[in-house]
Amino acid sequence: MIGFDVSMALERFIPQGGMDGDLSLEEQSYLNILVEHAYRSRKVPLLSCTRSIGRMAAIKRFMPVQNVLLHRNIFEQWSSYSGQFLRGNRFFFDTIDHTAASFHNDRFLNGLNEALSDRVSSPKDEQTFLLFILMHIYLYAQSIESADLVIDTSALTTDPALRRSVEAQLSSLVCAPVDLSDAKSNFDTSIVLVRDRKQFIDTIEQFVKIIASTCASEEAAAFAFKLKDETLAQWDLHDRLTRSATIWYDGLTTELQHKNDEHVRAQAATESQVAAAGGERDDAVATLENIEAVRITADTALATVTAERDAIAATHAEAAAARIVAQDAAAAFEAERDRMAAALDATTVARDAADAAMDALGAERDRLATSLASMAAAKAAADETTITITEDRDRIAARLAEADAARIATEEAIATATAEHERLAASLVEAAQARADAEATLSVAAERDSLAAALTEALASRSLVEKANEALSADCYCIAATLAGTTAAKDAADHRTTELEAERDRITATLGDTAAAKDAADRHVAELEAERDRIAGALAETAAAKDAADHHVAELEAERGRITATLAETAAAKDAADRTVTELQAERDRIAATLAETAAAKDAANTTVAELDAERGELRAALTAAEAAKAEADTAITALEAECHQISAALSDISAAKAGADESVVTLQNERDRIAAELTETADARDAAISRLSEVAEERDKLAATLAELEAARLAAESARAARASPLRRLWSN
Template sequence: MSKKHKRTNKVVKSGQFSSAELTALSPGQKGVTVAKMPLLRDQQFGVSTPCGAEPIFVHSSFRASSTWLWNKLRSTPNTLAYYEIFHESLATMDLKQAATNSYSAWRSKHPCSAPYFLEYTPLLRATGGIPAYDASMAFSRFVPADGLDGHLSLEETIYVDGLLRNAHANQKIPVLTCTRTLGRVRALRKAYGGTVIFLHRNLFHQWASYSSLALAGNSYFMDTINSIVKSSRHDSFISWLDDWFSSRIASPENEQMFQVFLLLHLYLYAHAFDAADLVVDVTALAADKNARLSIEQALSNLVHSAVDLFDVRTDFEQSVFCVGRIPDFRDTIEQFTKVIVGTCLTDESVTFVCQMKDKALEEWDRHEFFIRGARSAHVTEIAELNIERDNFAAQLSEASASRDALHHSLAELASERDNLAAQLSEASASRDALHHSLAGLASERDNLAAQLSEASASRDALHRSLAELASERDSLAAQLSEASASRDALHHSLAELASERDNLVAQLSEASASRDALHHSLAGLASERDNLVAQLSEALAAQDADCRGGIA
């Protein structure tokens, strides 16, 4: 095995330290990091809790007891523990959905607890969803665009920042858990530091949980395998894995699907292991009390409160895939694993990957050991059942064809019914419109009848007025006739008077002319008189002068 470069910080593994050793670890040591920030006194645990403490990240895969561990950390007084921080439902979640999404809503096998997403409710928008979160963060960004050693997108950073601010505003240690972060463990560590916990269980046991749920009709977890692979093809190993097992079927009965599940997890786990401060093996905790006590102490130191993992357990559900050629099956896994260990950063992670692979296959071998005999004993029975199944399938196919024909006829009848219903609706609407119009016309008729009655009364009154006016007209006509005769007589008298006036005017004209002539003559006489008066005045003046001269 080639020599890997060593980690500079100690990683706490399940069972690596005793309780006393873990208690003695310094606060700055990885695995029990305590932020150097203002402290709040925790009366229950007898220690001080960091205000604005660094976050604790819990990374795991699906069906690996992550909800159980989250609930343990959630129950401590100093933490604000977020469940599945990249869950796709957070994009549209409202208060009602948050209140009803809990362990009891499905066959979860999760511990009893308050609804999963209670801690998010203060952050919900009125229109639903968490600010800055987008559903693409669930699987489309499972592996960062620049790879497993890459960086978070700006949107992811803004979103996680909001979660941390909310926890710090409540003076709690932020605990962020998720089964959709295995491809970005390093990216989150680069962005936020804090303490990184990597949680896992025996991979064959985990597969059996996927398988059991799929057989019961819940294929979500089985489908996540392809969701992760298809959205992470920019990673060369995952792309190779996808192409090599391209004929796989997303079914618990498909051996290639199991191989993809196992190898994908080994690859992601190798990188998560190298980035982790604390690695928690749930399978080991259930089997080894000392391992459990070690992890309890490490977690208690992190959250400054007692964490009790006494109820840890492991179970096995159901695996049904059957391997055709076991040597080929195992060797394919071995060859891919050799490539995976070549991507590991430390000797520890190489050992870890190999152990995870070996333990999974050991459990598969043990499973096959116990069921292989039963499987062989029931081969004939299975064959007969397969024949019966095929017969039932043929009958079902015929019944389905008959059902489809009936459905087609029913659809046609339903279509005819809908057409008739539509026509009836239109006719009813037309009838209602006509009734409405008729009521309007009746109202108009009554108004017109009332107006007609008023008009008839008015007409009768006008006829009476007309008769009175006709009588007045006849009287006036008689008076007019008399007036006309009187007028004619007056015209005759006026003509005579006009003739007399014309004669008088002629006489007046002649008198005026005679008067003017007299005035002219009078003017001449006046002039002559004036001349004579002047001459007389001169003569008198001369006489007076002569007399004054004679006297002198």
């Protein structure tokens, strides 16, 4: 509204200068605007200012008006304020203090406000009740001199003659009929607590005498005493009618207050326990994050192993190409062997010596065939392990995805103690898997022993080769002596020697290529052995992961049993919460102990891995020395093969190598069939694992349903607690 200021409502309730003071310029301007607006609308100005009792005299002095003073039994008005307060509406009750803030402009009201400054803004407070009564008696008594019509709204509802008289007077003032037949008396409730009723009434009597002494007329003083008597009479009537209900209400209020205090203490204890459980949860989450970092490291190592496996596959392809080239060279050597066989048949002694050399080389061939078979087996095992690792990696990825989904589901239900328990169980599974990974590294020691045995066998083979070379050298001298005895044979041999020398040079070059291929094959064997070590470790890790999964399934089943038992034992929501907290504390202690054991196992595993790394370095150094010795042996063999009569022995060796290669091919085919059978078994095992994971998912859904039932029970408990507090609300509403 134009001209209105918020301070006009309460801050200027008492004008400057007290009850006899004048309106401010803003208030005068605002009243003029209201009156002019009514005149422009061709209406009679009727100002219903509900907070104008302190300014009635000032308004009458400012403009010619007819003041109508409406008053109500003060105790009934106090009861109305109290009822509104109890129903949650504090507006009317708070106006008591807001109005008192403007009392500094009136000497009596200011002194009254200071004398009762220890009051509390509550319908039970005795001093606030006293201020309310005396403030209204003083204001009514000071304003009646400025009123042209005084209306008692409490008496109006019970006195028809008074109502008709008031209707006539109001109709005359507004020049229109006024009907007050619908006026009703509405008494609410009062819960004020007065310690000494007699002293309280005496205090009112004394203050009313002071108020009467300030009045300008005997009529105003009599009006003050009348208001006092009516208020005390209504208060006394109220107490007589509601004494029993008040006593019952006070007892019920005290009981509810005690229960509320107990509930507050129980809630504080529960919040403390929840905060402690939250701290434990945060520690567990940090542990899970550390385990997750370890898992990421393991995934990185698996990617490295996969890359190395691909590199080995490429090397194997190159070796297969070299083998084909060697087979072609062997075919050419066989044709040459057939041509040279006719010349070797001319001398029986040379043939016998060559046969002896061939027997020795045959034994060496058998050993080489055995080595090739071992290599083929190792390759087959490597291929099988590669396939197994790939499948296990896929299964592990699927399990990790399911684990991530389960972790997200449990985080959404983190408010419940059961979900927290499941995440802690998951951390135990991860820790058990880490410990199993550490135990798997111990299998490297057995592989180390097998490598040492293979190295010993390689050294023995080198000694046999040296002995065979010495025998071949002796046979060459014998053959040369025999050839020298026959001139014709010598000429033929010289001619044949020339041809053989040319053939020797060609074969020497071919043998050089074969030696290079052999060195490459040896290096490939070393790489395959290293890959075998890594694959063996990966297989051990896969087995540990499977064991961990089985252990996790067993723990889930056990957890399901525990949750079922807990649900069966739950009698009330609060008791269930207390037992859950106790179980969580015990579980926390057990998990802490398990994590300590896991940390110790991890330290021991790290120590073992460091020792195995040192032994692996020593084995690599030994293998390097063996390769150097092998290279020296190859150089000696190449020097001996420079002799012309050793060509046939070398060709026989190549033929034997071809036969060994054929046997290796057969062995590889058999190994391939075995791997196919094992792959079939692995597929069956994978299907079984998938079926088991489906069962675990169903169990997880059942657990989620159980958690939902627990949440419903908690909500029911809260509803019951709210229902226990409802009697006070029903009393207030009545």
